[in-house]
Amino acid sequence: MRTVATHCPYCALQCGTRLTRERRGVSVRPTDFPVNRGGLCQKGWTAPALLDVADRLQHPLVRRNGELVPVDWDTALRVVADGLQRIRGEHGPDAVGVFGGGGLTNEKAYLLGKFARLALGTSQIDYNGRFCMSSAAAAGNAAFGVDRGLPFPVTDLGGADVVLLAGANPAETMPPLMQHLRSARLVVIDPRRTATAERAALHLQPAPGTDLALALGLLHIAVVDGWVDDDYVDTRTTGFAAARQRAMTWWPERVERVTGVPVTAQRQAVRMLAEAGSAYVLTGRGAEQHSNGADTVAGFIDLALALGLPGRPGRGYGCLTGQGNGQGGREHGQKADQLPGYRMIDDPDAREHVAGVWGVAPETLPGPGRSAYELLDALGTANGPRALLVFGSNPVVSAPNAAHVARRLSALDLLVVADFVPSETAQSADVVLPVTQWAEEEGTMTNLEGRVLRRRRLQVPPGHARSDLEVLHGLAVRLGEPGHRYPTRPREVFEELRRASAGGKADYSGISYERLDAGQALHWPCPDTEHPGTPRLFLDSFAHPDGLARFAAVEHRDPAETPQRTFPLTATTGRVLAQYQSGAQTRRVDELNEAAPEPFVEIHPDTADRAGLTDGELARVTSARGSAVARVRVVGTMRTDTVFLPFHFPGTGRANLLTGDALDPRSRMPEFKVSAVRIEPAREV
Numbered sequence: 066m067r068t069v070a071t072h073c074p075y076c077a078l079q080c081g082t083r084l085t086r087e088r089r090g091v092s093v094r095p096t097d098f099p100v101n102r103g104g105l106c107q108k109g110w111t112a113p114a115l116l117d118v119a120d121r122l123q124h125p126l127v128r129r130n131g132e133l134v135p136v137d138w139d140t141a142l143r144v145v146a147d148g149l150q151r152i153r154g155e156h157g158p159d160a161v162g163v164f165g166g167g168g169l170t171n172e173k174a175y176l177l178g179k180f181a182r183l184a185l186g187t188s189q190i191d192y193n194g195r196f197c198m199s200s201a202a203a204a205g206n207a208a209f210g211v212d213r214g215l216p217f218p219v220t221d222l223g224g225a226d227v228v229l230l231a232g233a234n235p236a237e238t239m240p241p242l243m244q245h246l247r248s249a250r251l252v253v254i255d256p257r258r259t260a261t262a263e264r265a266a267l268h269l270q271p272a273p274g275t276d277l278a279l280a281l282g283l284l285h286i287a288v289v290d291g292w293v294d295d296d297y298v299d300t301r302t303t304g305f306a307a308a309r310q311r312a313m314t315w316w317p318e319r320v321e322r323v324t325g326v327p328v329t330a331q332r333q334a335v336r337m338l339a340e341a342g343s344a345y346v347l348t349g350r351g352a353e354q355h356s357n358g359a360d361t362v363a364g365f366i367d368l369a370l371a372l373g374l375p376g377r378p379g380r381g382y383g384c385l386t387g388q389g390n391g392q393g394g395r396e397h398g399q400k401a402d403q404l405p406g407y408r409m410i411d412d413p414d415a416r417e418h419v420a421g422v423w424g425v426a427p428e429t430l431p432g433p434g435r436s437a438y439e440l441l442d443a444l445g446t447a448n449g450p451r452a453l454l455v456f457g458s459n460p461v462v463s464a465p466n467a468a469h470v471a472r473r474l475s476a477l478d479l480l481v482v483a484d485f486v487p488s489e490t491a492q493s494a495d496v497v498l499p500v501t502q503w504a505e506e507e508g509t510m511t512n513l514e515g516r517v518l519r520r521r522r523l524q525v526p527p528g529h530a531r532s533d534l535e536v537l538h539g540l541a542v543r544l545g546e547p548g549h550r551y552p553t554r555p556r557e558v559f560e561e562l563r564r565a566s567a568g569g570k571a572d573y574s575g576i577s578y579e580r581l582d583a584g585q586a587l588h589w590p591c592p593d594t595e596h597p598g599t600p601r602l603f604l605d606s607f608a609h610p611d612g613l614a615r616f617a618a619v620e621h622r623d624p625a626e627t628p629q630r631t632f633p634l635t636a637t638t639g640r641v642l643a644q645y646q647s648g649a650q651t652r653r654v655d656e657l658n659e660a661a662p663e664p665f666v667e668i669h670p671d672t673a674d675r676a677g678l679t680d681g682e683l684a685r686v687t688s689a690r691g692s693a694v695a696r697v698r699v700v701g702t703m704r705t706d707t708v709f710l711p712f713h714f715p716g717t718g719r720a721n722l723l724t725g726d727a728l729d730p731r732s733r734m735p736e737f738k739v740s741a742v743r744i745e746p747a748r749e750v
């Protein structure tokens with residue numbers, strides 16, 4: 066029998082677990098880790114099944130005569146390295162792209178960024194976290210000088226009187242979090258009456274794409290009704306006058322006309338927040354995944370600042386990050402515009418520091434590259450990458466405008482996918498590299514509260530699967546790089562990551578495996594080995610040079626698409642409890658598949674009547690991009706102008722066949738939450 070203390074392989078809460086391997090298999094128990102305190106959701110309880118999925122990748126595969134056939138590692142890595150060399154030689158280093166993932170450990174994310182910039186010399190690297198919380202990152206950086214999902218521990222929420230959740234549904238996406246919200250009265254902003262909204266004291270149900278108008282309206286009420294914390298605004302912020310002026314044009318009746326949220330409910334929401342002794346504003350993907358997502362989050366931050374919440378004990382603003390290492394994944398250099406330590410890639414000091422750690426001249430480092438969707442959109446075009454390496458991501462299902470993305474992937478000269486299951490993206494690859502997962506590897510993850518956690522190995526991987534670090538090392542050597550630049554032991558990579566992050570916004574230099582293994586709770590920044598870490602940011606000052614938070618003074622814009630005659634409804638996409646992200650992992654777990662077996666579309670009874678649809682039949686949902694076929698669920702919890710589809714499913718039910726390519730100008734976040742559609746009975750799938 067072998068037992069290790071580790072964390073759930075899925076979402077950003079990173080619930081603490083104890084895994085035990087016995088003769089009859091692997092079992093999981095929740096631990097008393099602060100975020101989950103003995104709780105797990107259905108995904109966490111069934112996580113051991115991931116270790117035994119029937120179609121686990123165990124051999125490298127290379128496509129020959131149209132078929133993926135098993136080969137040895139040397140052959141696979143040689144095929145990849147030769148292909149990359151040829152493409153780089155013919156088209157230059159930016160002809161190779163890299164697409165990372167928010168589920169990769171810190172060590173993998175760091176080494177992937179280094180590999181791209183040094184071994185490949187490409188600027189073309191980004192990751193699927195761009196589709197997750199990049200709008201909150203852009204808004205948080207602008208407001209506070211640094212972005213960390215929650216700048217306070219999850220447990221602080223336990224003392225809250227009121228929590229406003231804008232576009233977040235933790236009752237389904239991270240259920241153990243709800244125990245910390247038990248004593249709070251919830252104000253939930255969501256077009257759907259979600260499981261979280263069911264528990265709310267007040268549910269505001271705006272039309273999709275109008276969240277920013279609502280945020281501006283709430284700020285308007287705070288100003289006019291005298292709820293602004295003048296002392297806090299004067300001493301801890303700057304830019305309020307401009308924000309107030311913007312909000313003045315969003316009087317409650319206008320907001321009701323635009324959003325559909327009644328004036329009384331708007332007033333009640335502000336009063337609840339303002340009168341609470343302890344109040345928090347939290348955003349999720351519902352507020353963030355818009356072509357105005359960064360401004361929408363900024364609108365909610367402006368509201369929180371006006372009420373005097375951020376950076377005070379028992380109060381605050383935060384973003385509920387989604388993917389398991391969504392936080393750490395964006396700190397170590399797999400983002401198109403960033404270097405390790407959350408440094409901007411066009412900052413000369415940042416380049417000099419990181420280049421020094423890597424032992425190269427700063428001028429050899431590439432500059433910023435394309436964001437995730439723009440990278441996918443450019444594949445196979447005259448100026449775009451001709452080869453793509455995908456690590457831990459499944460863009461065929463998870464990227465917007467999915468049919469177009471699949472066409473771009475098929476236009477590549479070389480598609481290489483490293484994964485542990487044959488995801489839909491892997492199935493279309495030229496080379497598939499089988500890698501380790503979760504309980505087969507050591508490393509670190511950083512959860513939504515900026516707390517660095519140890520992932521521990523329970524068992525060896527099956528067959529010939531290797532760690533991603535070994536894959537990167539093997540490729541780098543075959544590309545002519547010195548092997549010592551690409552360590553294969555996670556601890557060695559982490560030691561280098563510490564040096565690379567030193568002095569950056571996300572400073573890990575004081576965090577070590579030894580301290581984590583001793584049970585220390587270390588939230589970044591942690592600048593030296595005596596430092597206790599920083600569970601609460603901004604208590605004394607914000608991270609801007611003058612210590613003040615910035616109001617954003619944003620203005621509402623309509624979504625890229627609004628309903629019209631051909632497409633009279635709005636489709637919005639999201640998640641369900643039993644599936645995770647593109648479903649590549651959870652769709653392989655029987656119990657989860659039984660709970661959520663197929664794509665569905667939620668629709669209001671009146672809308673279903675008008676469309677001639679009944680509960681349980683198949684419907685075709687069509688946008689300007691294409692159609693998705695899904696099982697009808699007639700529910701009274703939807704707005705009559707909106708339908709909802711989960712995005713976890715492949716094939717003809719892919720919700721992302723509907724979503725478009727409109728991007729937020731600041732965060733480059735695609736507009737997953739608003740697509741103009743029509744719906745009708747599906748005569749055939």
Ligand code: SF4
Binds near residue numbers: 076101109241
């Ligand atoms: Fe895993 Fe997230 Fe569920 Fe916790 S809430 S068990 S981390 S999926």
